[in-house]
């Protein structure tokens with residue numbers, strides 16, 4: 445079950461992602477996404493928070509019934525009625541995962557839960573044991589772990605393991621930690637908590653300071669073997685760690701992470717990203733890593749020239765590996781003669797050196813006027829010998 449060289453991908457697009465303002469989805473839409481996540485080959489789909497509403501419970505239940513060959517997790521606070529609701533929702537899944545959480549930071553305990561540390565510790569023992577009685581797989585999360593006292597967190601983790609937790613999640617709930625600090629926390633726990641090598645450690649990061657991916661990768665360096673991520677980095681506030689970024693970092697730089705791998709079918713990244721964007725109505729920024737419209741587009745002349753000679757000059761992964769067609773050489777005012785020549789050849793025009801010089805001069809004049817020079821603009825330039833259509 446526990447393979448030290450495989451990073452398990454726990455997708456929470458349907459739970460944490462759906463908590464993005466405006467991202468609410470219908471049950472049918474959630475099922476469509478769950479089916480796409482199964483094609484992407486994620487290990488675990490967190491389908492929702494069943495105690496939140498009867499509608500949420502029904503949606504999670506439908507996903508658990510209909511999505512096969514993947515583990516389905518349901519989230520629950522550390523109390524019996526939440527755990528009962530989550531279990532009711534996921535128990536028909538091929539591999540159900542009960543995900544129980546409680547906050548462990550002073551700020552959350554005091555102001556939100558009004559519990560002291562000992563009371564919270566007792567609740568962890570009781571409720572993880574209660575969950576384990578129902579489900580063979582139980583994940584425990586220490587909410588706001590990165591702002592919790594490290595020694596208290598060690599005691600909580602030890603209690604959760606003794607009570608039967610099979611996965612321990614150390615979330616950076618508020619996007620506060622830094623890569624070296626998060627890595628240090630994982631190492632600290634691994635050195636001090638009895639039995640921790642018997643369970644899977646999990647990272648769950650938010651992007652409030654834009655460090656979700658960096659922090660998640662740092663946790664992998666320190667032994668995390670599960671990462672909690674979302675498609676397009678959807679999620680509360682500034683979002684969660686983006687799945688496509690973490691997975692492609694591992695694919696592109698395996699040697700930097702001890703050659704770990706994932707089971708993800710990366711060619712499904714683009715279709716998954718587009719489906720999630722379409723169903724949530726939340727667009728993907730053009731300069732988004734991996735799945736943004738410009739992620740494999742090159743406009744600068746020097747870059748286009750390099751790409752035409754050898755794509756390794758400016759591309760660290762192929763667009764096809766994540767579901768795109770070919771690289772786009774965008775023609776704009778930063779482009780050079782080689783880029784223009786390559787595009788004109790694709791359009792069926794093979795110009796002599798002198799003709800190309802002329803066409804390039806007209807192209808630069810047009811590119812100064814327009815952000816983007818289209819294929820029909822290029823044909824116009826070549827065929828009419830002018831830079832601006834007379835009628836415009």
Ligand SMILES: [Zn+2]
Nearest residue numbers: 460617648650
């Ligand atoms: Zn979260």
